[in-house]
Amino acid sequence: MWRLLLSAIALSLACRAQAAEQTVDLATGEWPPYVSQQLPEQGVFAEIVREAFRRAGYQARMSFQSWPQTELLTKSGKAAAAFPYRPTPEREKDFDFSVPLMHSTSYLFYHKPHLPNPPQQFQSLDELRSYRIAIQLGYWYLPLFQRHRLNTLMTSDETNALRQLYLGHLDLVPMVLERGLYQIHHVFPGREKEFSYISTPLDKETALALMFSRSYPQAAKIREDFGRALAQMEKDGSLKAIYQRHFPEATPPR
Template sequence: MWRLLLSAFALTLAPRAPAAEPTVELATGEYPPYVSQQLPAQGVFTEIVREVFRRAGYRVQLTFQSWPQTEWQTKTGKVAAAFPYRPTPEREKDFDFSAPLMSPSTYLFYYKPRMPHPPQQFKSLDELRGYRIAIQLGYWYIPLFQQHKLNTLLTSDEVNALRLLQLGHLDLVPMVRERGLFLIRRVMPGHEQEFGYIPIPAEKDTPLGLMFSRSYPQATRIREDFDRELAQMDKDGSLKTIYQRLVESTLPRGPASAVTRGSPPAD
């Protein structure tokens, strides 16, 4: 009898195992240098997402899928959120968005050997009607370009657009700066100095964040926890430190003034 009592007493004194971290299911696709299965830490955006959720007390379960699939799984509640996504009026009808993790600027890339005098001083997109400009389905700038009646050419992806730019079949390709520089270095190594870029008027940045489901269990609470820790990372400087590594890794080789034009990325 005494042995049973002592055993029970010992169990009450034994330290309890910590509760397991809740798991949050996320989806993403290939969008280097921000997200990619082939990059260290699966890309800088993924690194930030994992760190924010770690600080918030969550364990991340991440799957890579096609972009239409990530959106469908988020909408149907199969995953809590997908990233990286830019808020648009159309998306905000079905999804909620986190605060931006980063706000890189969008630029118009051009090929210097075929355009030695790019339209650097223009103040309105109306002034670009004489140029052939690449577009890809689903991108935010399509309604804007349509509004200004620009001469656009639908391309299969941004790599194809860059190749058409080099061949002279296009004049301008809109891309986020870091992504454009990354793709040029990857598919056209040694030709980085031949490309330049100019800012788009009225387009200051491209806020990228998590697109949250409205059907996933506790999605609102998860998003609030995420935003709280993201704000703390922004405050203590760790968010900027991670982003700065991305900027440094995508800068062209050689003097920056000979390759690029435009303001530094948004903080």
């Protein structure tokens, strides 16, 4: 009897240990619409990450932190990875990166009633000098717009810029595609179709990936398993399907 009981306990402990080994700790923060505790499935990036780990045989346990804390947890090995992060030479000194899950690109948004005939494409920003374009302090495009001597108007944030666009006080507002679609939906619910964006991107695609720890147990194996599952998702179309479910207006999909 005791032998059977001990065997059952040992088997139970082994099963629990095996289950624990399949849990992977991840760190992230608030960056809607990519990831947020307030969004369905916690955002498009969180849904992709969770599904890829599920396919790889892991249960993703996500912790929402400040962005400096996510990096600290990952570097110290308390989290297997943090997301979403852009690979940079500085970060690659301390971390390993997955293949990109998505790419971010900025576009110029406009309000159709006030700009019924926008330039659908442009070869140079010089072609946009006749348009009133929103800017915000600290954004990457400021020196670019200055070099091309564009007609810019300082706005406090993207929400204010969109409101000025809606009132006809501005012609164009630069925003990352998914961020722009998200902001329009929340600032002007029901009026999303009144807005669009010029198809020529302002910048090159920037990769968004998982930033993996080098100290977390079996980090290299976890990263490889994740990469294989992500490749499978791209091959069978589920990666594209998740993206389009979150951003049906976005074309072309990333």
